[in-house]
Structures are given as C-alpha cells and as structure tokens.
Amino acid sequence: MAAPLTLLLIVAVTIRAALFRSSLAELIAERVEVVSPITAWKRVVEGLALLDLGVSPYSGDVFHETPLIIYMFHFLVDYAEITFMTFVFGALCVCICFFFIYLSLMPFQFRKQKFALEADRYPMDSLELIRSPKEMYYVPLKVAMFYLLNPFTILSCVAKSTCGLNNAVLALFFLSTIKGNVLLSAIFLCLATYQSIYPITLCAPAMLYFMQRQYIPVNFHRVSFWWFIVQYLFMYLGSLFVLICLSFFLLGSWDYLPSVYGFILSVPDLTPNIGLFWYFFAEMFEHFRLFFLCVFQINVFFYTIPLSIKLKEHPVFLIFMQLAVISIFKSYPTVGDVALYLAFLPVWSHLHRFLRNIFLVSCVLLACSALFPVLWHLWIYAGSANSNFYYAITLLFNVAQILLVSDYFYAFLRREHHLTNGLYLKRKDGSEATLILK
C-alpha cells in the first residue's frame, strides 16, 4: 500500500505546484468560495504588513486570523516557496492523518463486528452487511485520494487559504483521538477551537470515543464517567487557557478576542460566500438582527446534544456528522471545510446500499460548484444578473449538503437496525415487510 500512497502524494503535490506556478493561482486566491474573510491569504499578508508598520493587526477590520498564525507566518513569509509548502504540507498532513486513522480504525471495527457475531448479537442474515477486511483494505487509500484529489482541497490549497491548516489541526486531533492519546487529542482540539471556535462541539465525540475505548460506561450515576469528563475538560480548558495567554503575551493586548471570535460570532462582514449567513444578514431588518444571529449561531452548536445521545455508540460517525453540521451552518464557510467532511465518505462505503438520493445530491453539488463562478461573474463583472442569482445557488448548495448528510445519517441508522434485527425483515404474517420511520 505504500507505493500507491507515495504515487498519490507525488501526483497531488505536482498538481498543486503546477497550479500555484500558473497564472490561475491569483484568480483562485480571489474566489469568494475558496477564501473567506478569516482564511484569505491576502488578509494574512495585510496583517503582516500592519505588523511591520507598527500598527496592531487587530486595530483594523481586515485581519481576523489568530495571533499564533500571524506570528508563525511572520517567520515564514519572506520565502514564498516555504509559505506555499506550508499549505501543501497542511494538505498532506490531513491526508496522511486520515490514512492512518482508517488504518488503525479498520482492525478495531473488524474486531468489534467479529465479537458481536460470535456473541450471537447479530442475526446470521446480517452477515452480508458486515465488512470484510478485504473490502476495507483500500478504504484508507480511497480516503487519502478523496481528500488530496478533491478539487475543493486543491483550490483551497492553491489559494493558500488558512482553512487547510485548520483542517490539518483537526485531522491531527482525529488521529490522536483514534490512537487513544487523551492529552494530544485535547491539545489539538483546543488548537482547532482556538482557530475557529466551532470545533468545540467535537469535545463530545472525542470523550465518547475515549470512554468506549477505556470501557467507561456512559452513565450519569457513575463516578468514573464524571471523573473522565473532568480529566478531559481540564486538559482541554488548560491548553486553551495557555494558548489564549500565549496570544496575549505575543500581542500585548486582548484586541484579538473581539476581532477573531467576535467577528466569527457577530458576522459583521457580509462578503458573499457559500454559506447561509451573508445574504440573510444583508437583508435582515435591523431590530431582528440580534435575534436571528443568536438563532443561527445556536443552530450550529445545538445539534451536538441530540446527536451525541443518538450516536453515543458510534463516536466516529458522530465526528463526521458534527463536521458536516459545522461546515454547513458556520458563519464563514469555504469549500475547504466541505472537503474535510467529504473525505469521510469512502469510509461509509458500506452504507451505499441504503442511500436514497445520492445520485440527485451529487448532481446538484456538481452543478452548484460549476454555477458558483458563472453566477458570480454575471453579478459582479457582467452586471447582467443580481445578487439573488448567486444567493439561489448558495441555497441550493446548502440544501444538497443537508440532504447528503441526512441521507448518510439515515443509511447509518438503518444499517444499525438491520445489523441487530436481520436484513430481511418479515411481518407478523410472514410476508416481506417494509421499514419505516415512526
């Protein structure tokens, strides 16, 4: 498997380097779908320029990255190649992490299934649903391919969007979680939270995973359950505290808090993007603005609770669901965020027989991706369309994403049902039964 992986890495780096060298790089870096006001490389460079002028980068409203990012690039930016390599490295990092995640996940999954079979927990006819190691052999490679060769990731990397780095931090978080390293997992999660707030909801799946691994029952009356939560939260909050203080000492002021987190939460910049926020708040009545802002932001965080309850046995799928919810409902989404959860799809290849509208959804996603630049051109450059055209496409894109995610969720739940109840269900009178949600 090492050879195809190496080949894949070489191809991926070559594509990125070729695009980066071409004249397309500048065009891609300006695309609103690829870069958001937070992640745009142009704004990071602006922050560095302000730092060089002796002005705090947070005194203005152009730079919204975290202090660690700006100080990291302060050392790197003089060398354009190195900067670019950082982003390529970020992308590769994500891919390799995913690769190893599934490599280590695979035997675990298989062992669990085997155990359940032997214990007669699954009826015999659901054997069909159980994945054989042979089927799963190429999953890690497929995942790596799905991330590295995804046009969304390539664009995001060529545009030098810092979203790629956030994805790398998240991937490292998954890896350390799957590997069972509690401290590293807390640290990487805290880094991801520090970068963009929303990953805080991934706390729940991480803790569920560790508890499952360490055979701690999820039971509110057990001391061991609470003790583990306290431990994890202590590590998480402790490293968050360290990071925030470190930023304060680097910068010498708290200016960055409103400028980074206030900016993410209050959505003052209405630059169009692929999300739902920009046009909604551009057209919002002023006296309802705060109310809807709260509703939309709570919406992102709220799904954590019911999803954790429903999926407490399946923390990896919970991570996927959380990522998807974040990337759909976050305030400044880019295609880089979408690419991250799309990379999980090959892992759920065993769900394909239960997916209901995957064909329609993929067509809509592809069509939208093609229509984004077209309608943007019509609105901004040609002047022959107006903002509603672009807005309509963002709506459609988000509906497609929602359908995709809920379809996978449905398929996952259905497979679980079949695993325990048998694949071929019968009614009481012996005729073939259909399964419905009630």
Add this chain to the structure above:
Amino acid sequence: MLRWEATEVKEAATVDAAADIQGTSAPETVVPSSVPQPKDDFQEELVIRPLHSGDIYASFQFRTLWDTDFMRENKVSHYRLFPKSLGQVISKFSVRELHISFTQGYWRTMQWGQPFIPSPPGAELWVWFQDSVTDVDATWKELTNVLSGIFCASLNFIDSTNTVQPSASFKPLGLGNVTDHSFLRYATLPREIVCTENLTPWKKLLPCGSKAGLAVLLKSEKLFHSSFHSQAVHIRSVCQDWQCKTTSWELRQTLNSVFDLHNSGQTKREWSLFKMFSRTLTEACPLASSSKLYIDITDNPQGEQFELSPATSLLSQAVVLGDRRTFSVYDLTQETTFGTVRSLNLLIRWKSNEGEMLRPLLHAERYVAGYGLQTGEIHTLMYNNHPYRSFPVLLLDSVPWYLRLYIHTLSVTSKGKDNKPSYIHYEPSKDRVKPHLLEMLIQLPPNSVTEVTVQFERALLKWTEYPPDPNHGFYVGSSVISSLVPSTVAMHTNSTRERPLFSSFFPCKEESSYFVRIYTEPLLVNLPTPDFSMPYNVICLTCTVVAVGYGSLYNLLTRSFQIEEPNPGLAKRIANVIRRMRGVPPL
C-alpha cells in the same frame, strides 16, 4: 503715471464698541498702554483674475478681527462686527481653530492655476480644539450638529465613520504650535451639494449682510450658474503686531467663483461686474476699514491682452503662491472710484487670445482602476513640474471603511523607480466605526510624475446602509496634498505687515518656499448591491433551508425504524368499531 499704493495700517477705531468691550473684559486681561484699545475691524476685498481660457476667477474675502477672549470665565456678550452665532460656538465648544468650506464643482489646477484658498468638492470641516476639552469626540459631534444648523448643511452626517485625526497634514494656521493631534478632527462630505440655502446663512454672518459693500454682488442666481463655487469660513487666532504681544480672533469668510465664458452664452470674450453678478458696485460697506477691488494684470502689463475700463492708476504688488503678481486696485472707500455715474461696473475686454499660463509647480489627479464590483485600485498621480528642484509632499487619504484598503499593495513609483515614503501613518478602518487614514511623506523628484497605487476590496453592505439610488455609487473624499513648494521670489515671513487679504492666508515660515494645499478629485465607486426588494423572501428562503436541515435531523433523531403495518381498509375499520361495541373481538 502709475502711483504705488502706500502700505499703511489703517486704524478704524470704533470707540463706542471698544468701551463696551473694555467694560466686560476680565480684570486679568492686562492691556499694555502702548497698544490701542481693544477693537474690532472689518475688511473686504474682491480679487478678479482673468484666466487664459477666457473664464474669470472672482475671489471675495471678508475679514473680521476682534481682540477678545472667548475662553474666559464670564461670557462675551456684546457683539458688534463679529457674528454672535459663531462667537458662541467658539466659546461653548472651546474651539481653537475652525475651517469649514462648501464647494460645488472641482478646481481645475492645470487650467486655472492655484486658487487663493483651496477647498475640496463637497463640504469640508476641520477643527482644532483647545487643550481644555476633555471629551473631544463628543464635543466634535455636538459642534457638527450646531454648524449644520448654522449653515443649513448636512454636516450632521459627520460621524465617526468619516472623521479622521490627521497626524501631520493639518497644522493650525493661526497661533499656537500644537503637536498633539488628538485635538484635531477632520471630515469631508464629498456628496454634499451646495446651493442658495447655504449661501444665505453665510451672507448673514457679514457685518453689512448683503445690503452694502462687495456683498451686494453675491446673488445666488448668478453665483451658482458658474463652473466652480466655493464658500468658506475660517476662524483662527492671529497676532496683532509683529512681536505678537496681543492676539485677536480672525474670522475670514471667503467665496470663490469661476465663471465660464461659454456657459454664460457669450460670444465675445468680455466680462463685466454686471455680467458676472448682475449687479454693480455703488458703495463700500460703511463698517469696513478697507474695501478694495483687485484685478490681476500680471500677464497684461502693457495692456496688450485685455483692457480695463474704467482704468485705474493705483497699482499694487503682492507675492502670492510663490509668484510676484501685479494688481490694479480700486479703492471703494474713495468717492472718485465710482465716478460720475455713482456706480462701478468694471469691464474687462480681451484683445487677443494668446498667452500661455505658467504651469503650476504641483498638481495632482486621482482615479479608480479595475473593473467589476469585487476589487479595485486607487491611483493618485502627483506632478512636480519644477525643472530642477525636488520637494516633499504630504499626502492624506481618508477612505471609507466599505472600501477595504490593502496596505501591503501600496506602491509609490516615480520615474519608473520605487520611491519609498519617508513617513507613513496608517490607521486601518473598523467596519461601521472609522475610516482608513493614510498619510505619507513623499519626496517628488524634479520634473516627474509620482504614482501612488493601493488596492481595495468592495464590501457588501446591509441593505439599510445604502443611500437612496445606491447604483449611483459611493463618494470617496479628495486626497489632500500639502506641500512647501520652492518659491521663485522671496516670500514675506512677517505675517502682520499689511498685505492684501488673499496673500496672507497661509502663514509663511521661510522665505524660500510657500505652502500649497491641493485637493484631488473625489472618487465615485460602485459597490455590489443586494436586491432591495426582497428582504422578506430572503428571510423566508434562508429560514426554510435551515428548517430543512433541522427537520431532517430531527426526524432521524427522534424516530426509530419500525416495520410498516398496512392500514386496514375503511369498511374493516367501521366493522371493527361495530364489533367493539358489540363486545366481539375485532376482525
């Protein structure tokens, strides 16, 4: 034949008023015995400069001097020549200096040369406050609202989003060497339209109103039918004598106009006071200590370009903007000026169309480059036309927040080479709070064009933040270029010497250079617009999508899979109901 005007200080002492002021003045004000008693003094003058294009430039200046102290404890209550409304503003808001101008049209430096008092299109206001002011921003806000009422202008639209604190470009023009620019506020409203309703309150500030003196010429139907119209009020404190023992407040009201030859529908190149203003002069303002009319005849020493009638034998020379100019002077306080018809209708008749104007040494222009509504680039071109001297200029740019400047794209090039500014003061904008402020000190090489470019991004605003007619575009105020330009003749550094008003506005510190301020064109920039007609639709549609997300997840989270039991038919259900009533087990 020619008689040079003697420069003498005219003392129009007004004893009554002086006595009143003396009575109310605080005891700590020690008046040296050698200095004449506190007084106020009013001067008026009109300068007419024929331009080479056939247009004509008329510049009115009215100056009121009053040595009182607005800042002392008991309020100044007796006003004579100085307008009470402005006096109260000065004392209430502890103003050190106030400059306000309203301009319609753009001053074309390359065609018309430098104006006596420059001003940008729209409204401009800059104020230095006294050190005693604690909350400058609140005072500024209140002051702009008061001035808005006084001048019938939209100055109340000045808020934190268009106010800046320049660090170097706007030094006080009067007394006091203030370096702390936290007491300075500068704002422009490039969209402001100037019309009659601004002129009327401005005229009311004059001691004679528009009843007598030069102000009778200020008729709005003619003044606003011109290529350029600018009216201004400048308040500052100045020295009374060259030792600066006593100071007095100076109120300078200026009005500049350029009348267009073709616009006025004439065929002959001929101008008269009546043609310009549809009035003639009959008397000086009785309250004025001096009332003069100057015609610039520098280019016409022998009368070969144009002729003046009635001719005057009185000539005066003044150094204006680095150039020694010669003026014919009509003293309106003299009876003889008006001749036998008791009215002065000055006529300027051109004889030839020839003559080249001296190119101004410094001139600038600005434009927006790029296409589409996403990004753009502001280009500022500064021309140094001096053949062998280079000189530094201070460039000030105040750009609204909705054009997000990227300062790392700033480039300054002259003669194809990078010209690094020796001083950059940059304050980035805050969305909906403050604008960008960019100040740079740039050395302009001799005989060169220096180009300053900076890229910006156009923001999408909330639908309520767009003005009516949003597709007209958004105005960006003029860049301000301030410079000490090398002078060809020695400048007068003594500010108290009696000089024509038009040559004594900017204080001059050294003999070899003179101060010039240039305003570039304001910019008109289009921003992307949302569809204003459909807020309800957008709210409904987006909420629907969120609800689709919520609904599908809720559906999967709360329900569980069950085997579908077919619904019994209607007949069967009815039969079951009947059977239940009968107590028989259902079918």
